[in-house]
Amino acid sequence: MHRILSTQLQAHTGRTVRLAGWVHRRRLLKSVAFLILRDRTGLAQIVVPQGKQLPPEETVIEVTGTVVANPVAPGGAEIVEPTVTALAEPAAPLPFDLYRPELTAALPVQLDHAPLALRHPQRRNAFRLSAEVVAGFRRTLDGLGFTEIHTPKVVGSATESGANVFALDYFGRPAYLAQSPQFYKQMMVGVFERVYEVGPAFRAEPHDTGRHLAQYTSLDAELGFITDHRDVMAVVREAVAAMSTVDVPEEIPAIHFADALALMGADPGEPDLAPAHERWLGEWVRREHGSEFLFVTGYPMVKRPFYTYPQPDRPAYSNSFDLLFRGLEVATGGQRLHRHGDYVAALAARGERVDESYLETFRYGIPPHGGFAIGLERFVARLVGAANVRQTTLFPRDRRRLTP
């Protein structure tokens, strides 16, 4: 007999069916017992005659039986006269219950037991949402003529400043884990004009915060033949609108960094926004513009990497932006330098060095271009209201956590 899923139960009322899944919960009432079966789509109620032995929670079972309508059962139907077969039995009692509406175990305990904790419907749902977010990102960029790429995660020199980089023994020589695909996506503008990548990025983040991890999933894009950073922001807007069901304005409000500081009465010499600033701006844009999103543009050059394009009329600022979502930075981007001579000058002025093969890209002609990166786990954390990005990362990596 073909297996059906719990969400298909009601459509099979009156028929004999086969379900498979996990024992989510046993409920022993006075005259009857219920098994609640969990499969990948939801829950199903199995009515078990009194006196039968009930398999413990997380036993993998197959159930055949007759579907009858029951408006108070999950999905409006339940299984009666079941035959229950165990496919795999748990080898130990569970460290915490999965059947309550919320997991009561503390987050570190959940993370220690991730293979179990992630089975909880609420935790699981965040990662199904995460998959939909990524699908929305790709669908948007595919529709705009972007090509997906896969770039090296082991590199010969640190992508950005060299801070917080993981070092590696690469056949006896030093190598590093890529902090971003930045250089590669710029190289690929010369090939496909418009590229994106969904992949891991690595930061040896020394701080223990709810916003940073040693590995995260970066949604990266880069496009050529732009006028300036506003063409990039238009793509970000399209992507973000497809990445959630949150209302995204046709044009996301934008405020220049200098104007944002002035609005908050902050020191005009501040080189960056503090988390408190971002929260303040998140409240402000919701109140004043009814938007959950805000672009902050024109960040000072001093806090942006060497490849950043300066703002032509105010060269201490840059053609860059961050996207705030509910008061937290979830995306960063901007226009990049594109002339070989500008790279040589910018690196000399900062006393920085990069691999020659990166500079070769610009030696052979690259159009005005820009791009952006969205941190997947952070974006999803904002969507589901999770305070800690570890709640939206399947198996988080931080200074202390290397397993599971």
Next chain:
Amino acid sequence: MHRILSTQLQAHTGRTVRLAGWVHRRRLLKSVAFLILRDRTGLAQIVVPQGKQLPPEETVIEVTGTVVANPVAPGGAEIVEPTVTALAEPAAPLPFDLYRPELTAALPVQLDHAPLALRHPQRRNAFRLSAEVVAGFRRTLDGLGFTEIHTPKVVGSATESGANVFALDYFGRPAYLAQSPQFYKQMMVGVFERVYEVGPAFRAEPHDTGRHLAQYTSLDAELGFITDHRDVMAVVREAVAAMSTVDVPEEIPAIHFADALALMGADPGEPDLAPAHERWLGEWVRREHGSEFLFVTGYPMVKRPFYTYPQPDRPAYSNSFDLLFRGLEVATGGQRLHRHGDYVAALAARGERVDESYLETFRYGIPPHGGFAIGLERFVARLVGAANVRQTTLFPRDRRRLTP
């Protein structure tokens, strides 16, 4: 004026348009000169009056002009009376020509100059195909109820036997680059039943072959509630059929490992297939079954990892398979052990150890399951007839190559 793409030229015949791209080639004839412009979609011919200075190859240009029909021009139309503006000029002569039908530079030279070599239409096309291959993989699995996941690439212990693993300094303790998402996708069977991941896999491959790299893109899937490995093979067949335009039989021919050895007259004690065996079988299946694909099933347990499910009626063999495509292994998979006790016994018998958090997965109930992995670059190499997997990897990593 809105930019149009080279492939849209003919549809704009008689109109004034703007194109943008790279100078692919200059052609100076007796009475006229042509600029061939390359953009992300193709080539366009620009007719330049005699005596005008022509910008050198790889200059980034914008061109406005009038479209006229010309059946011998690329796309059946060309631009006349052009205004050509340079957006970025090359800073050095090219190390090799891009305009010939094939790149004549040797592969190592191409790889040294990858940002330039990848612009060649033939090389570029392989990576556009690669993006379509991945899209086909995802589309198939999405349609079959799989959920996409993102798992750690930095792990506390080596995934497989510990050979060929890259070691890392992780905040002062040893860590390793993941050789596959195997353990994590099995853990996630307990959460979503069916999962897939597209991501980097790392092998410190000491050999210099055309088939192996230190980083490759692994298309991984795992599914629960299977009967045996044949349910996994059915999913592989669906995926592969969507990953190319090559004809894939409704049912891909399958031959047991022992029967394959017998067919070739090989030593029945051979524990694995040599590349020459795979080529022989590729020829055989094409000749006998008219198929480019062949499943070889039942590989000896001795050559398969500890989590492999033995063949119930011949326990020296396994419920596993490789998929050969044109005589080369491009996918590997099979059924896995699912009972906690079987894991404990298998590890003890082999004297291997794994992280406790992996075993916890099976302690709490995992259904019969299996999965597979397809090497993207190797699959695409077979599709385009490339002899070396470096031709279908944007920026290959091997024992000697760490840049670009």
